[in-house]
Amino acid sequence: MDKNYTSGWKKNDGGKVFFIHHRVRYADTDKMDMVYHGSYIPMLEAARVDTLREVGWVYDEMEKAGILLPVVDLQVKYFIPARYDQILRIETRVIERPTSRLKFSFDICHENDVLVKAQVCLAFVDASTSRPTRAPEALIEALDSHGLIH
Amino acid sequence: MDKNYTSGWKKNDGGKVFFIHHRVRYADTDKMDMVYHGSYIPMLEAARVDTLREVGWVYDEMEKAGILLPVVDLQVKYFIPARYDQILRIETRVIERPTSRLKFSFDICHENDVLVKAQVCLAFVDASTSRPTRAPEALIEALDSHGLIH
Amino acid sequence: MDKNYTSGWKKNDGGKVFFIHHRVRYADTDKMDMVYHGSYIPMLEAARVDTLREVGWVYDEMEKAGILLPVVDLQVKYFIPARYDQILRIETRVIERPTSRLKFSFDICHENDVLVKAQVCLAFVDASTSRPTRAPEALIEALDSHGLIH
Amino acid sequence: MDKNYTSGWKKNDGGKVFFIHHRVRYADTDKMDMVYHGSYIPMLEAARVDTLREVGWVYDEMEKAGILLPVVDLQVKYFIPARYDQILRIETRVIERPTSRLKFSFDICHENDVLVKAQVCLAFVDASTSRPTRAPEALIEALDSHGLIH
Numbered sequence: 001m002d003k004n005y006t007s008g009w010k011k012n013d014g015g016k017v018f019f020i021h022h023r024v025r026y027a028d029t030d031k032m033d034m035v036y037h038g039s040y041i042p043m044l045e046a047a048r049v050d051t052l053r054e055v056g057w058v059y060d061e062m063e064k065a066g067i068l069l070p071v072v073d074l075q076v077k078y079f080i081p082a083r084y085d086q087i088l089r090i091e092t093r094v095i096e097r098p099t100s101r102l103k104f105s106f107d108i109c110h111e112n113d114v115l116v117k118a119q120v121c122l123a124f125v126d127a128s129t130s131r132p133t134r135a136p137e138a139l140i141e142a143l144d145s146h147g148l149i150h
Numbered sequence: 151m152d153k154n155y156t157s158g159w160k161k162n163d164g165g166k167v168f169f170i171h172h173r174v175r176y177a178d179t180d181k182m183d184m185v186y187h188g189s190y191i192p193m194l195e196a197a198r199v200d201t202l203r204e205v206g207w208v209y210d211e212m213e214k215a216g217i218l219l220p221v222v223d224l225q226v227k228y229f230i231p232a233r234y235d236q237i238l239r240i241e242t243r244v245i246e247r248p249t250s251r252l253k254f255s256f257d258i259c260h261e262n263d264v265l266v267k268a269q270v271c272l273a274f275v276d277a278s279t280s281r282p283t284r285a286p287e288a289l290i291e292a293l294d295s296h297g298l299i300h
Numbered sequence: 301m302d303k304n305y306t307s308g309w310k311k312n313d314g315g316k317v318f319f320i321h322h323r324v325r326y327a328d329t330d331k332m333d334m335v336y337h338g339s340y341i342p343m344l345e346a347a348r349v350d351t352l353r354e355v356g357w358v359y360d361e362m363e364k365a366g367i368l369l370p371v372v373d374l375q376v377k378y379f380i381p382a383r384y385d386q387i388l389r390i391e392t393r394v395i396e397r398p399t400s401r402l403k404f405s406f407d408i409c410h411e412n413d414v415l416v417k418a419q420v421c422l423a424f425v426d427a428s429t430s431r432p433t434r435a436p437e438a439l440i441e442a443l444d445s446h447g448l449i450h
Numbered sequence: 451m452d453k454n455y456t457s458g459w460k461k462n463d464g465g466k467v468f469f470i471h472h473r474v475r476y477a478d479t480d481k482m483d484m485v486y487h488g489s490y491i492p493m494l495e496a497a498r499v500d501t502l503r504e505v506g507w508v509y510d511e512m513e514k515a516g517i518l519l520p521v522v523d524l525q526v527k528y529f530i531p532a533r534y535d536q537i538l539r540i541e542t543r544v545i546e547r548p549t550s551r552l553k554f555s556f557d558i559c560h561e562n563d564v565l566v567k568a569q570v571c572l573a574f575v576d577a578s579t580s581r582p583t584r585a586p587e588a589l590i591e592a593l594d595s596h597g598l599i600h
Binding site: 042 | 184195223228
Binding site: 027032084 | 332
């Protein structure tokens with residue numbers, strides 16, 4: 001692991017996942033000497049935003065174009081505690097072809113261990129009407145062509 | 151709502167819930183002008199720890215007595231955004247009689263609206279062996295006698 | 301200390317301070333088994349917003365009326381670590397008569413100990429022009445008449 | 451700026467600074483559509499820990515060897531708001547030759563702008579006695595030989 005926290009692609013379960021790295025900080029830990037269970041949430045956010053960026057969709061530009069993506073559902077399962085100073089690898093894929101929802105699935109890993117599994121469901125919302133809208137077809141194609149939809 | 155963020159009991163669905171209040175701070179919000187989805191996690195923690203305290207079980211003392219309660223599963227559904235300066239009411243109950251797991255269910259409310267629903271499952275762990283252990287019988291009775299197990 | 305985290309007034313150094321309480325959560329701690337140094341920042345925010353509210357100035361309404369109060373300077377001195385489950389008392393006063401700046405001074409205490417001392421300087425900004433503006437005279441009077449300006 | 455958030459060295463003011471990058475996440479922002487003033491604190495932590503690592507001192511190993519480095523003083527000046535999705539460059543140097551204290555100075559920059567300036571003072575503490583201790587001579591030399599002491 002080099003010091004620059006490289007991101008990249010990995011084959012996985014017949015599809016591909018995009019991964020980023022996060023070095024565990026004191027700020028992430030709690031007095032049980034492990035990562036606080038809520039501290040993984042911003043890691044998942046960074047992982048999915050970087051995944052979208054990688055396939056050509058910058059969330060900040062989507063917002064400016066009037067598409068919001070609030071989180072509507074979050075599920076996290078904690079198997080093994082992450083520890084201070086570990087470099088975590090957050091692997092991201094999409095489950096199900098997006099409709100008006102976009103469902104991400106994440107593995108948070110340290111070396112060969114899966115520490116945490118998570119699913120986050122986002123809703124496409126039209127900023128001008130505040131109402132649900134459908135995923136842009138080009139976004140679905142971009143995710144699909146990169147092998148991200150499992 | 152008085153300024154002192156009173157906690158208390160409420161009848162609900164044939165059982166009782168214990169509630170605490172949390173005033174939304176700038177720190178909890180994000181640029182979508184709502185509470186960041188991860189900011190609810192510490193509110194849930196405060197709600198369940200205060201609920202246990204209310205029925206006579208101080209988590210800090212449980213830890214010192216050798217019982218740890220790490221979070222093993224978290225599920226959150228987001229219905230309506232919470233906004234800055236709102237006073238949120240976090241209602242806590244227990245679902246299922248505890249075994250080696252303790253399952254809390256939460257409603258995060260503003261006035262008459264349920265904004266967020268969450269479930270958090272904790273595991274009883276023996277600190278000396280780091281292995282799962284059973285819920286203390288007296289804790290189950292305390293929860294039960296207060297009408298908290300739904 | 302009752303369970304409801306009462307806030308209130310206290311005489312102090314020839315003036316008065318307004319205090320709120322915060323119960324330390326797991327979320328606030330780090331692996332050194334103390335409160336993470338960054339976790340005090342939202343406590344200071346809650347303390348000053350509740351202090352302003354107490355003297356009749358609701359920050360949320362000030363914003364809606366076009367006055368923003370971004371933080372421009374923060375100083376924190378850490379003397380004694382705060383620990384999990386302690387109820388901290390955050391005492392707030394104003395130092396210097398406000399001009400285009402509002403300077404708060406805080407003591408974060410546990411029982412009779414001052415654990416942390418902090419100063420936070422906010423700037424009055426006119427939301428319509430994004431330029432500095434003067435403190436409303438009525439706000440200065442409200443702070444002064446409550447003995448908050450030390 | 452490549453996607454991998456490269457860290458590195460830069461000449462600055464007759465000495466050198468070590469920089470890391472941080473991409474601003476939703477989690478870092480607040481409803482004023484800027485980075486919350488407390489969200490910079492973990493960035494400073496990551497910056498100084500990576501700087502120490504770069505010169506051969508892994509903080510996690512220092513702790514295991516019995517040297518703790520709690521934060522005793524923090525000063526932050528906010529000049530320009532950081533915005534969502536910006537890649538911030540956190541530049542770290544040491545001010546004054548360490549004694550029993552280690553004083554870092556930081557510039558948080560976006561492109562050519564310095565957004566935030568901060569100083570963080572840490573105390574060397576002997577974990578076995580909980581008393582102040584002197585900085586290891588080899589650490590001072592490592593910082594000095596890299597041009598980090600300004």
